[in-house]
Amino acid sequence: MLRSVSSPLRQPMVLLRISTRFVSYDKESKTLLHQERGREKKRRLRKELKFNALENPAEHPLHMDIATALNTIRSFELGKPLKKTNITCSLYARQEQGAAPINANLNLPFPVNKKNNPLLFTTHQGVMEELESLIPRENMGGKELLDRFINQELLPGDFTHAFATCEMEPHLKSVSRILGPAKLQPTKKKGTVTDDLSVIRNILSSYQIKQRDFHISFTAGDCSFSDFQIISNLKAISDAIYRQIDPKASKKTRLGHCFITSANSPGLVIDFKNE
Numbered sequence: 001m002l003r004s005v006s007s008p009l010r011q012p013m014v015l016l017r018i019s020t021r022f023v024s025y026d027k028e029s030k031t032l033l034h035q036e037r038g039r040e041k042k043r044r045l046r047k048e049l050k051f052n053a054l055e056n057p058a059e060h061p062l063h064m065d066i067a068t069a070l071n072t073i074r075s076f077e078l079g080k081p082l083k084k085t086n087i088t089c090s091l092y093a094r095q096e097q098g099a100a101p102i103n104a105n106l107n108l109p110f111p112v113n114k115k116n117n118p119l120l121f122t123t124h125q126g127v128m129e130e131l132e133s134l135i136p137r138e139n140m141g142g143k144e145l146l147d148r149f150i151n152q153e154l155l156p157g158d159f160t161h162a163f164a165t166c167e168m169e170p171h172l173k174s175v176s177r178i179l180g181p182a183k184l185q186p187t188k189k190k191g192t193v194t195d196d197l198s199v200i201r202n203i204l205s206s207y208q209i210k211q212r213d214f215h216i217s218f219t220a221g222d223c224s225f226s227d228f229q230i231i232s233n234l235k236a237i238s239d240a241i242y243r244q245i246d247p248k249a250s251k252k253t254r255l256g257h258c259f260i261t262s263a264n265s266p267g268l269v270i271d272f273k274n275e
Contacts, residue, residue: 057257057258057269057270057271057272058271060257060269062266062267062268062269063268063269063270063271064268064269064270065270065271066227066230066231066234066260066270066271067227069260069268069270070087070227070230070260072265072268073087073223073260073261073262073265073268074223075265076262076264076265076266077223077262077263077264077265080223080263080264082222082223082224083222083223083224084222085222085223085262085263086112086219086221086222086262086263087219087220087221087222087223087225087230087260087261087262088217088218088219088220088260088261088262089217089218089219089220089234089237089258089259089260089261089270089272090215090216090217090258090259090261090267091215091216091217091218091241091255091256091257091258091259091272092214092215092255092256092257092258093211093214093215093216093253093254093255093256094214094253094254094255094256095214095251095252095253095254096251096252096253097251098251099249099251099252099253100251101210101211102209102210102211102216102241102244102245102253103208103209103210103211103244104208104209104240104241104243104244105202105203105206105207105208105209105240106206106207106209106236106237106240107205107206107207107236108207108233108236108237109229109232109233109236110221110225110229110230110232110233111207112207112219112220112221112222112233114207114219115160116134116160116161116204117136117139117158117159117160117161118134118135118139118159118160118161118162118163118204119135119139119140119145119159119161119162119163119184120135120139120140120141120162120163120164120165120200121140121141121142121145121146121162121163121164121165121168121171121172121186122140122141122142122164122165122167122168123142123165123167123168124165124167127165127197128140130197131197131200131201134200134201134204134205135204139159142168142171143171146171146172146174146175149175149178149179150174150175150178156178156179156181156182156184157182159182159184161184161192161203161204162179162184162185162186162192163186163192163193163194163200163203164186164192164193165193165194165195166193166194166195168193169186169188169193172185172186172193183210191203207237209237209240209241216241218237220233220234220237220260221233223262234270234272238272238273241255242273255272255273257269258270258271258272
C-alpha cells in the first residue's frame with residue numbers, strides 16, 4: 001500500500017520541475033528575440049535617416065545649381081582640349097533585395113561620342129556585311145568566336161554589347177558563365193538574340209544607361225557643350241531613369257545624390273530630378 005501511494009506523489013514533482021525549466025528557457029529566448037528585433041529596428045532607422053539625407057541635395061556642402069557647377073568644372077579644365085574633356089555624372093541608387101537594376105536606352109537630344117565595341121554571334125555573311133559599319137568585322141563570327149572566349153583569347157571586359165542571331169542561340173550556353181557576369185550574355189528577353197537587324201541598329205545608336213552595383217554612371221557631354229545642351233541631355237537621362245522606377249512596386253528603388261564632375265574637377269552635387 002505504501003508503494004502505491006508514494007509513486008503517484010513523486011511523479012508530479014518531477015514533471016513540475018521539468019516544466020518550470022522549459023518555461024524559464026522560453027522566457028529567455030523570447031527576451032533575446034525581442035532585444036534582437038529592437039536592435040534591427042534601430043539599424044533600419046539609422047539607414048533610413050542616412051538615406052533621407054542623400055535625397056536632399058540642397059543640404060550637401062558641395063551642392064550647386066547646374067550652371068554654377070558647369071562653370072566650376074570648366075575652370076578646372078582650362079587649357080585642356082574641350083572635346084576630349086568629358087563631363088560625367090554618378091548617381092547613387094538604393095534598392096531592396098530583389099528589385100530589378102535600372103537599365104534604359106534612349107536617344108540623347110545632343111549625342112555624346114561614346115565608344116562602343118559590340119559583338120555579334122552569327123553565321124550569316126549577309127548580316128555581317130549589313131552591320132559592318134556598326135560592328136568591326138573581327139567582332140563578328142559563329143562558333144569560332146565563342147571558342148575564342150572559352151580559350152580566353154578574348155575577354156568580356158573589352159566589349160560593350162553582345163548580340164546573336166537566332167541560329168546561334170543553342171550554342172550560347174557554352175559562354176554563359178563567361179559573358180553572364182559581365183552582363184553581355186545575349187538573350188531573347190533582352191532583345192539581343194534577334195534576326196531583326198533594325199533592333200541591333202537601334203540599340204547601338206541609342207545611349208545606354210546601366211546600373212552597376214549601387215551606382216549609375218553616365219556621360220552628359222564634354223566641355224565643348226553649352227549649358228543648354230548638357231541640361232537637355234541631363235533632362236532626357238533623368239526622365240529615362242525615373243520611368244524605370246515604379247513607386248507602387250513591392251521592391252523599392254530610391255535615388256540619392258547625383259555628382260557631376262570631370263577628370264580634374266571635384267564632384268559637385270546637382271538637383272538631378274529637377275533638371
